Amino acid sequence: MENLISVIVPVYNVKPYIKECISSILYQTHNELQVILIDDGSTDGSGEICDQFAKQDARIEVIHQKNAGVSAARNAGLQRAIGKFVIFTDSDDKLPATAYQDLLESWTGEDSFVIGRVQYINENGEKLSISSDFGISKIDINTFTRELLEERKFSYLGYLCDKLFVRDVIIKNGLTFNPVIQLNEDRLFILQYSILCKKVMFCNKIIYLYRQRSDSAIGETRQSSTVLDKEMTMIEAFLLMEKICQSQSKTLYYVCVRKAYENILGLLGRVSAKDIEKKKRLTTILWTHCALCMKNPEYKLVDKLKLIIHSILKR
Incomplete structure (x- = not known):
């Protein structure tokens, strides 16, 4: 057929x-x-x-x-x-x-x-x-x-x-x-x-x-008191997408890096202070992506300052 x-x-x-x-x-x-x-x-x-x-x-x-x-x-x-x-x-x-x-x-x-x-x-x-x-x-x-x-x-x-x-x-x-x-x-x-x-x-x-x-x-994540294990796998998805985007163009790569950064910010805003290992991993990856975003040639000084401030506030 x-x-x-x-x-x-x-x-x-x-x-x-x-x-x-x-x-x-x-x-x-x-x-x-x-x-x-x-x-x-x-x-x-x-x-x-x-x-x-x-x-x-x-x-x-x-x-x-x-x-x-x-x-x-x-x-x-x-x-x-x-x-x-x-x-x-x-x-x-x-x-x-x-x-x-x-x-x-x-x-x-x-x-x-x-x-x-x-x-x-x-x-x-x-x-x-x-x-x-x-x-x-x-x-x-x-x-x-x-x-x-x-x-x-x-x-x-x-x-x-x-x-x-x-x-x-x-x-x-x-x-x-x-x-x-x-x-x-x-x-x-x-x-x-x-x-x-x-x-x-x-x-x-x-x-x-x-x-x-x-x-x-999605409903389960919204009701949870901390970031679930399944949500942490979202980071792995972004790391794979970044490699794909990097093979296509620098512009797309930086777009993907910024999207990953925003999602990590969101996870850090929800992770429990008692969930030490997840908080530590999220913080490390956040700063790694902040540094990558800073290399974006399209960003002006004010954009870079905002990134640093947001990252510090989420520590």
Whole structure:
């Protein structure tokens, strides 16, 4: 099938939402699909629900594995994927009926990938805010990669699930998800993928319904009294992204370094004083990145003074 889409869905303890998620995939107006459900060691019956759907629809494949995290689950899905395109979906979210059709209509060739807009919903599925209209149909990769890190003009571009990827680009370049990194792994993968393309296409239609849950990974970090171990892996993601950016241009490298610095500042603002080892590591990396930012030729003296002041205040 010329436009076969492999839909990769990691599943872990999402029994209240999984049926709605799978149904929204199966009833797409574009139905040339390979749906890969990866049961990542669920203990609430989610895996059994996946098996029930597979018995009813031949397009579904189910992988059962011990709990290894979302990155390992996505990698397992990539190994099984055979479609021309790949889409990643979180198992507690859902999609409008025309999502895949809309993304495909915006795709223009092998050297591009497509991003759609997101509708946020609450735990009960009620609509909340919507990501802004892009206002344009395409941008070049240099502009996209900078915006991916700076987040100034567009809504957050680091989501994985609102994008249509070309599988050949992933396979031929050996792209996988780093299982060690538990936060910011999406943006790392998108950066790795995007530098292999020439342009990014925008689909100005809602193609994803993103459920905001209080018990999600992000919700868990907000409720914690200190920085979680999984949040510390965000630093490793930035260190890898800095190497990638450095191979592309000095400008992009300094943008990535500044973004890492800002995120480390945020972590230092939340880490408990009793969490000595994390505080020490964050402080060390903060000053390392402060020194790197100071080398940015675009920064004036006042910019450098602000960096030093912010770093001192967070010690």
